[in-house]
Amino acid sequence: MADFYDLLGVGRDADADTLKKAYRRLARQYHPDINKEAGAEERFKEIGRAYEVLGDPQKRARYDQFGEAGLGGSAGMPDMGDMGGFADLFETFFSGFGGASSGGQRSQRRGPQQGDDLRYDLSIDFDQAVFGQEREIKIPHLETCEICTGSGSKPGTGPSNCSTCGGAGQVRRATRTPFGSFTQVAECPSCSGSGQIIANPCSSCSGKGVKQVRKKLRINIPPGVDTGTRLRVSGEGNAGILGGPSGDLYVFLKVKNHPRLRREGLNIHSEVNVSYLQAILGDTIEVDTVDGPKTLEIPIGTQPNAVLTLENQGIPKLGNPVARGDHCILLKISLPTRLSEDEKSLLEKLAAHHSAKGLQHHHHKSGLFSRLFGVNE
Numbered sequence: 001m002a003d004f005y006d007l008l009g010v011g012r013d014a015d016a017d018t019l020k021k022a023y024r025r026l027a028r029q030y031h032p033d034i035n036k037e038a039g040a041e042e043r044f045k046e047i048g049r050a051y052e053v054l055g056d057p058q059k060r061a062r063y064d065q066f067g068e069a070g071l072g073g074s075a076g077m078p079d080m081g082d083m084g085g086f087a088d089l090f091e092t093f094f095s096g097f098g099g100a101s102s103g104g105q106r107s108q109r110r111g112p113q114q115g116d117d118l119r120y121d122l123s124i125d126f127d128q129a130v131f132g133q134e135r136e137i138k139i140p141h142l143e144t145c146e147i148c149t150g151s152g153s154k155p156g157t158g159p160s161n162c163s164t165c166g167g168a169g170q171v172r173r174a175t176r177t178p179f180g181s182f183t184q185v186a187e188c189p190s191c192s193g194s195g196q197i198i199a200n201p202c203s204s205c206s207g208k209g210v211k212q213v214r215k216k217l218r219i220n221i222p223p224g225v226d227t228g229t230r231l232r233v234s235g236e237g238n239a240g241i242l243g244g245p246s247g248d249l250y251v252f253l254k255v256k257n258h259p260r261l262r263r264e265g266l267n268i269h270s271e272v273n274v275s276y277l278q279a280i281l282g283d284t285i286e287v288d289t290v291d292g293p294k295t296l297e298i299p300i301g302t303q304p305n306a307v308l309t310l311e312n313q314g315i316p317k318l319g320n321p322v323a324r325g326d327h328c329i330l331l332k333i334s335l336p337t338r339l340s341e342d343e344k345s346l347l348e349k350l351a352a353h354h355s356a357k358g359l360q361h362h363h364h365k366s367g368l369f370s371r372l373f374g375v376n377e
């Protein structure tokens with residue numbers, strides 16, 4: 001089997017445009033309606049097959065890695081690629097000749113097809129996003145029918161060759177154009193291009209070979225995910241057709257808001273209310289963190305809207321959960337709106353003391369006063 005790159009006369013690093021140009025040029029050159037030399041038709045088919053693979057990034061990647069064997073399934077059905085090549089050629093031809101209609105619809109690709117990728121949106125709690133969690137979800141997807149193992153035919157029966165196209169999947173008809181007569185190839189209307197007719201459809205899947213089912217899946221949510229994080233669950237998308245590989249499932253996460261905690265990158269922000277006395281005199285309080293209640297030291301003389309930081313109590317880094325952000329706590333200081341008689345007289349005493357401060361440097365007795373205002377007794 002010739003190397004596909006050699007067939008198209010391009011290097012292994014050729015980009016999509018180069019491939020397309022090479023293919024168009026060679027397809028015109030070897031088209032059996034134009035080139036009557038022996039072997040031209042064979043060559044034309046090979047070129048079509050090569051372009052069908054190299055023109056598709058996924059197939060090209062598999063070919064690069066594994067050669068023809070990596071293309072799966074196609075080895076036993078060498079005609080499949082040619083069909084795609086034909087359809088493509090006709091598009092190319094007619095658009096190149098002034099846009100005359102190519103007649104036949106571009107046929108659906110036959111043979112094994114990869115299943116679709118699926119998206120599933122999942123809402124999770126703030127804490128689950130921080131620490132990760134194993135979750136069970138139920139996803140609707142297509143699975144290969146277990147009764148007919150994906151063939152679509154009733155067990156014990158098989159598909160038969162389509163009588164309209166004789167199994168080729170295509171019908172040809174001559175079309176006259178201003179540039180001469182071309183044989184036009186169109187998808188067979190009887191078998192939709194598969195070349196086969198399912199005479200006895202599997203009753204479980206109505207001949208489709210796949211069935212819609214809801215599957216339970218356990219998914220592992222790693223620590224540190226955020227809204228918009230996408231988890232890929234390999235092979236849990238829709239089943240492939242005729243033995244093609246399954247697609248993948250992508251779980252899109254949305255993290256619910258926390259009533260008191262707010263996230264900003266790897267840091268968590270929250271607020272706490274303390275009294276003016278706690279702010280002035282200092283205190284030790286308990287605050288809520290994602291790790292549970294933690295002790296927070298309020299220093300003497302803390303100002304309104306000061307931000308205190310609990311290091312390493314933030315969000316773990318996705319993929320490296322040992323590294324964590326901080327928990328930043330904004331201090332709201334509340335002032336009393338009414339005072340008892342006792343409180344009032346104490347505060348008045350303090351106020352008098354304060355206003356006398358400028359005159360009586362040497363008379364301070366209050367340890368509080370010196371700590372607050374840095375006056376040495």
Ligand SMILES: [Zn+2]
Binds near residue numbers: 152
């Ligand atoms: Zn079935």
Ligand SMILES: [Zn+2]
Binds near residue numbers: 196
């Ligand atoms: Zn047919």
